[in-house]
Amino acid sequence: MERAIVTSRLALRMPSEPATEQDAPVAQDLLDTLAAHANECVGLAANMVGVRKRIIAVDDNGTRRAMLNPEIMEKSGPYETEEGCLSLPGRRGTTRYQSIMLRWQDADMAWHEQRFSGWTAQIIQHEIDHCNGILI
Numbered sequence: 001m002e003r004a005i006v007t008s009r010l011a012l013r014m015p016s017e018p019a020t021e022q023d024a025p026v027a028q029d030l031l032d033t034l035a036a037h038a039n040e041c042v043g044l045a046a047n048m049v050g051v052r053k054r055i056i057a058v059d060d061n062g063t064r065r066a067m068l069n070p071e072i073m074e075k076s077g078p079y080e081t082e083e084g085c086l087s088l089p090g091r092r093g094t095t096r097y098q099s100i101m102l103r104w105q106d107a108d109m110a111w112h113e114q115r116f117s118g119w120t121a122q123i124i125q126h127e128i129d130h131c132n133g134i135l136i
């Protein structure tokens, strides 16, 4: 189910709590909301739809994936870039990493580990920042 996008910076600056298996419906809502905004948005974090849980949804080269409790284990290749955000007006500069080793849980709470690079890695880093209450 598509959910409304939160734009309150005060709300968005609060860090999210670990996700549990009860949060699987939230992961689906995030995927649905990302699909509804596909023309303007490539990633969402649960607090952007009003749920303070560590869940993100990202467009991974055309495939939308939901990740619970994503954690960057290792990162390399810093670069400066500019990003927009569905919750905020305008674009802002930020530092991202070219390559990240990520671990996360799927909706069945199974752990996965995978290396991401480039654009997908950038989206993941932006959304994990949201989980930590960090805005660009």
Ligand SMILES: [Zn+2]
Pocket: 084, 085, 086, 087, 126, 130
């Ligand atoms: Zn954002």
